[in-house]
Amino acid sequence: MICLGIEGTAHTIGVGIVEKKNNKCNVLANVSKMYKPKEGGIHPREAANHHSKYLPNVIKNALEKAKLETKEIDLIAFSIGPGLGPCLRTAATSARALALLLKKPIVGVNHCIAHLEIGRALTACKDPVLLYVSGGNTQVIAYMGGRYRVFGETLDIGIGNCLDKFGREVGLPFPAGPEIEKLAKKGKKYVALPYSVKGMDVAFSGILTACINLIGKEKIEDLCYSLQETCFSMLAEVTERAMAHTEKEEVLLGGGVACNKRLQNIIKTMAEERGAKFYCPKNEFLVDNGAMIAWTGILMYESGMEMKLEETKVRQNYRTDEVEVKWR
Ligand code: AMP
Ligand code: MG
Numbered sequence: 512m513i514c515l516g517i518e519g520t521a522h523t524i525g526v527g528i529v530e531k532k533n534n535k536c537n538v539l540a541n542v543s544k545m546y547k548p549k550e551g552g553i554h555p556r557e558a559a560n561h562h563s564k565y566l567p568n569v570i571k572n573a574l575e576k577a578k579l580e581t582k583e584i585d586l587i588a589f590s591i592g593p594g595l596g597p598c599l600r601t602a603a604t605s606a607r608a609l610a611l612l613l614k615k616p617i618v619g620v621n622h623c624i625a626h627l628e629i630g631r632a633l634t635a636c637k638d639p640v641l642l643y644v645s646g647g648n649t650q651v652i653a654y655m656g657g658r659y660r661v662f663g664e665t666l667d668i669g670i671g672n673c674l675d676k677f678g679r680e681v682g683l684p685f686p687a688g689p690e691i692e693k694l695a696k697k698g699k700k701y702v703a704l705p706y707s708v709k710g711m712d713v714a715f716s717g718i719l720t721a722c723i724n725l726i727g728k729e730k731i732e733d734l735c736y737s738l739q740e741t742c743f744s745m746l747a748e749v750t751e752r753a754m755a756h757t758e759k760e761e762v763l764l765g766g767g768v769a770c771n772k773r774l775q776n777i778i779k780t781m782a783e784e785r786g787a788k789f790y791c792p793k794n795e796f797l798v799d800n801g802a803m804i805a806w807t808g809i810l811m812y813e814s815g816m817e818m819k820l821e822e823t824k825v826r827q828n829y830r831t832d833e834v835e836v837k838w839r
Pocket of ligand 1: 521523644645646647670671672674675686687688689692766767768769770771772797798799
C-alpha cells in the first residue's frame with residue numbers, strides 16, 4: 512500500500528509518500544517547504560497562503576522523487592489537527608480534492624500521534640515514552656489502555672515557541688532554535704532562571720520573561736546556555752517521571768526542538784542512568800513532515816479508520832488522547 516500524506520498544521524507544508532511493505536515503512540519521498548515570517552511570529556493566514564501557493568509544486572516534487580504517477584497512490588492522508596485553523600483547512604481542502612480526483616480513500620491524522628508513529632517505524636523502539644517538543648506543542652506521550660495518553664505537557668507555550676520568542680528579542684532569524692543552540696555552546700556562565708515543573712507538567716512563559724529581562728545585563732551566549740539548560744532539564748524531569756509511572760523502558764524524541772544535540776544528550780543520559788533505551792529519528796523525521804502523516808494514515812486505514820468526506824473537518828484543538836488507536 513502506498514500513501515500520499517500532506518502535513519500542514521503550522522509553518523511547514525510537507526508531502527510524504529510512504530509504502531508499507533512486509534510491515535516495514537519505506538519512505539519513497541519526503542518534501543517540505545517552510546513558511547518563515549519576515550517579522551514577528553507565524554501569521555496563520557499568511558502561512559496558509561504560503562501553503563496553498565507551494566503545495567502543488569511540493570506534491571509534484573514528491574511524486575518525481577518517488578518515481579510514481581498519481582494512479583499508483585492508494586490512499587490520501589492529511590494532518591487533521593491540532594494546529595492553526597487556516598493552515599489545517601488548506602491541507603485538508605487539498606487532500607479532499609486529491610482524494611476525489613484520484614478516487615482514493617482519505618484519512619485525517621492526529622499530528623502529535625504521527626510524530627510518535629514515524630519514530631516507532633524508523634527506529635528500533637516498540638513501546639516508547641515520546642518526548643514531543645516542537646514550536647507549538649510540548650507533550651510527553653505514551654500508549655496505555657488503548658490510547659496515546661498525555662502524561663505531561665506545557666501549561667502555556669511550546670518549548671520551540673519559547674526559544675523562537677527569545678531569539679526574536681535578541682534579533683535572531685526564525686526559527687531561532689538552531690541559532691540558540693550554536694550560541695549556547697559558547698556560553699560559560701549559568702544564569703539562574705525560574706525552573707518551572709508543576710507535577711507532571713512544565714511552563715515556559717515565566718522563564719522566557721526572566722530571560723528577556725536579563726538581555727543587556729548578561730551575555731547573550733550565557734543566556735542561551737542557561738535557557739537551554741533550564742528548559743531541557745525540566746523536560747528531562749517530566750519525561751523520566753512518565754517513564755517511571757508507565758514502567759516503559761524506551762524513550763523516543765520527536766518535534767523540531769529534538770534536533771538539538773544538547774537536548775538529545777540530556778535525554779540520552781537520563782535514559783541510560785535508568786537502564787532504558789534512547790531513540791531519535793533523523794532530523795528530517797523530527798520536524799513536521801509529510802512522511803509521518805502518510806505512514807500513520809496507512810496504519811489507520813488498515814485498521815478500518817477510513818473517513819467519509821464529511822468526517823474530514825479539521826480539529827484545531829484535537830487532543831492526542833481523543834484518538835482511538837485501533838492499529839495497536
Ligand atoms: P516543528 O514545529 O516540530 O517543525 O519544530 C519547529 C521548532 O523547532 C522551532 O521552534 C525551532 O526553533 C525548533 N528547532 C529546530 N531546530 C532546533 C535546534 N537545533 N535546537 C532547538 N530548537 C530547534
Ligand atoms: Mg510537529
